[in-house]
Amino acid sequence: MPHRSPGSSGSSRPQYLSGKPIRYYRPRGSAEIRHLIEEGFQAFNAARIGEACRIFTDKMLDPDHDTTIGLTVAGALTPAGLGGCIVELINRGLVDFVISTGANLYHDLHYALNFTLHRGSPFVNDVDLYEEGVIRIYDVLFPAKVLLETDAYIRAFLERSGMNGPVSSAEFHYALGRDLLERQPGCEEHSVVAAAAAAGAPIYTSSPGDSSIGMNIAYHELMNDSRLMIDANKDVNEVCAFILAGKKNGCVILGGGSPKNFYLQGQPTLWEVYGIPKGGNDYFIQFTTDQVVWGGLSGATPSEAVSWGKVNPGVLPDTVVAYCDSTIAFPLFSEYVVGSERGRRKRKELVHQRDALVAALKEEALVARREHPVPSETLDTMPDLERHR
Ligand SMILES: NC(=O)c1ccc[n+]([C@@H]2O[C@H](COP(=O)([O-])OP(=O)(O)OC[C@H]3O[C@@H](n4cnc5c(N)ncnc54)[C@H](O)[C@@H]3O)[C@@H](O)[C@H]2O)c1
Numbered sequence: 001m002p003h004r005s006p007g008s009s010g011s012s013r014p015q016y017l018s019g020k021p022i023r024y025y026r027p028r029g030s031a032e033i034r035h036l037i038e039e040g041f042q043a044f045n046a047a048r049i050g051e052a053c054r055i056f057t058d059k060m061l062d063p064d065h066d067t068t069i070g071l072t073v074a075g076a077l078t079p080a081g082l083g084g085c086i087v088e089l090i091n092r093g094l095v096d097f098v099i100s101t102g103a104n105l106y107h108d109l110h111y112a113l114n115f116t117l118h119r120g121s122p123f124v125n126d127v128d129l130y131e132e133g134v135i136r137i138y139d140v141l142f143p144a145k146v147l148l149e150t151d152a153y154i155r156a157f158l159e160r161s162g163m164n165g166p167v168s169s170a171e172f173h174y175a176l177g178r179d180l181l182e183r184q185p186g187c188e189e190h191s192v193v194a195a196a197a198a199a200g201a202p203i204y205t206s207s208p209g210d211s212s213i214g215m216n217i218a219y220h221e222l223m224n225d226s227r228l229m230i231d232a233n234k235d236v237n238e239v240c241a242f243i244l245a246g247k248k249n250g251c252v253i254l255g256g257g258s259p260k261n262f263y264l265q266g267q268p269t270l271w272e273v274y275g276i277p278k279g280g281n282d283y284f285i286q287f288t289t290d291q292v293v294w295g296g297l298s299g300a301t302p303s304e305a306v307s308w309g310k311v312n313p314g315v316l317p318d319t320v321v322a323y324c325d326s327t328i329a330f331p332l333f334s335e336y337v338v339g340s341e342r343g344r345r346k347r348k349e350l351v352h353q354r355d356a357l358v359a360a361l362k363e364e365a366l367v368a369r370r371e372h373p374v375p376s377e378t379l380d381t382m383p384d385l386e387r388h389r
Contacts, residue, residue, distance in 0.1 A: 016134045016141050019119035024084030024111060024190045025331060029339025037336050048322035049329050052252075052285045053336040055318055060250045060283045061094070061342035067283060068246030068348065070239075073100040074257030074298075078108040078192065079117060079140045080327050085334040087188075087195040093347035094337060095252070097170075097242060098196060098203045099259040102211025105173065105193055105203065109150050109213075110142070112180045112191030117142040147212065154216040164227050168234035170202035174351050177203075200349030204235050206262035235262075240269045241357035242350055244276065244364065250283030252333075254326045256290045256298025264310040271309050274361070275368035280312030281305075284319035287329040 041050040060067045071086065083104075089095040110117060120141035129136055133144045157179050163172070177197020180187050188194040196203045208214045208230035220226040243249050243266035253260045270276045290299035302319035305311040311319060322329055337343060350357075 016120060016124065016129065016132060017118050017143065019141065022079070022081040022117045022119055022140060024087065025081050026084040026088050027331060027334040027338045029343060030335045031339060033332060033335040034339050037332060045322050045324050048320050049287075049324065049332060051320045052287070052322055052329075053333055055283055055285060055320060056250075056252070056333070056337055057340040057342055059318055060248075061337075061340070061345065063342075063345070065282075066247040067250045068242055068248070068350075069094065069096050070242075070249075070251045070263045071095040071098045072251060072253045072255075072259035072263050073098060073104050074255035074259050075326055076103070076107070076137045076140070077254060077326060077330070078104045078111070079137045082327060082330055083108050083111060083192045084190070085330055086192045087190070088334060088338060090192070090195050090199050090201045092338065092343060093199075093345040094343070095201065096348045097201055097239070097350055098192070099239070099262050100192075100203060100205055101257060101259060102205045102207060102209075102213050105205060106150070106212045107137075108192045109153065109180075110146050112184055112187040112194050113150060113153055114184070114187075115142070115146040115149065117146070151212055151216055154213060155219065158216065158220045158226065158228065159224065166229045166231035166234065168238055168354065169205045169208055169230050170235070170238060170351060170354060172230055173197070173203040173205075197351075199347055200351045201347070202238070202351040202354065204239060204262065205230075206235075206258040208232070236265075236269060237358050237361060238354045239263065240266045240274075241354070241361040243267065243281075244270060244278060244361050245353075245357050248282040249278075251281065251285065253284070253286040253288070254330055256286070256288050256296075260286070261297050264305055264308075267310050268308055274365040275372050276364055280309055280315075282312055282315050282318065284311055286321045287324055287326045287333070288321065289323065289325055 037050050037053055041047055059065060060069060071089065073086065077083070086098065118141045120139050122139040124136065126136065134141050135144050135147065157176060161175050161179065163175060173193055174197050177193045180191060180194040181198060188198045193203065217228060217230065220228060239262065251263050264281065267278055267280050270278045284302040288298060290296065292299045292301055301321060302311050303316060306313045306316070
């Protein structure tokens with residue numbers, strides 16, 4: 001078969017795209033779902049989902065704890081319509097910042113731009129889909145032209161934004177969100193990127209080159225001589241600064257992947273690199289299908305994270321992993337949380353505090369370096385390192 005872009009030979013037969021449009025589902029705090037979780041989810045991973053709901057509402061949302069909460073997002077969640085749960089948690093101040101794969105942010109833009117993704121079947125002929133110009137993410141189907149038109153929007157945004165140097169991914173996504181709010185009024189109801197910009201919640205991506213957003217930034221450099229660059233160092237320091245400033249810190253991890261580590265590495269960045277012992281993350285909730293036995297990061301337990309200083313050893317009871325597809329667990333969790341008495345709190349609007357908090361991090365790191373200087377000869381006298389050089 002000659003190589004070409006999908007569907008360029010003809011028009012799409014409509015049947016693949018005849019499924020209902022996927023809409024962002026917005027949790028409303030259903031009392032029935034809270035009842036199901038409290039009374040029906042009694043053992044195994046159902047009970048772990050219940051535990052996650054109670055850790056979040058009873059402890060992380062306890063006003064005395066003033067927990068800074070990070071949400072990490074991996075897996076095809078915005079294509080599956082789960083962006084609405086993220087929008088709701090951001091609007092209610094229940095999530096202070098987000099770390100996502102680029103894919104979820106890119107696919108979120110389709111909703112912001114009013115393109116339609118459809119419910120479908122995973123049991124279809126992919127060669128036929130290719131001929132028809134239909135893209136498939138498991139059972140989510142949409143025309144290839146959605147990709148092309150979303151890319152065209154990103155490229156036009158890059159040109160009009162005037163950004164032309166290193167920026168953190170939070171700054172980039174904030175500018176993107178503001179642009180969407182201006183050009184697509186009302187889209188904050190059905191776009192994570194737009195809702196986060198409106199609410200002042202920073203969004204980071206742990207792998208900026210790994211998505212169509214990154215691909216279009218690369219185009220902008222090559223074709224327009226742009227110097228715009230997502231600066232990973234800024235991202236590392238900003239997330240680290242949020243964690244340092246947090247009275248307590250907690251996370252909700254959807255899936256795993258690089259966003260999980262990007263959040264959790266904040267604590268080792270503090271103690272291992274900057275010499276500031278913050279004590280480890282206080283709360284850890286993960287919904288994942290990944291297994292611990294393969295030794296990968298995504299399946300690693302909170303207990304393993306203790307050994308890295310990522311999780312406070314004293315708080316293991318405040319950590320939970322529910323082995324469950326996030327497309328099931330996260331809407332249930334969101335309904336429970338939204339329906340709780342603590343289902344809304346004042347937003348921290350961290351996107352506007354990035355520079356001040358990074359400056360505070362630097363100040364504390366300078367103090368730490370003055371008080372505990374690392375002698376330069378230490379490395380030369382460490383026998384283990386010597387042996388492995
Ligand atoms: N166009 C783009 O920009 C682009 C780029 C990369 C990926 N994609 C698409 O986006 C989708 C999402 O990719 P991604 O990079 O976010 O992550 P991913 O699908 O590679 O998943 C990352 C992690 O999340 C876990 N996970 C995935 N689905 C889960 C689920 N339903 N429940 C619990 N855990 C789950 C995985 O086990 C893995 O650890 C891919 O399926 C791909 O089709 C698009």
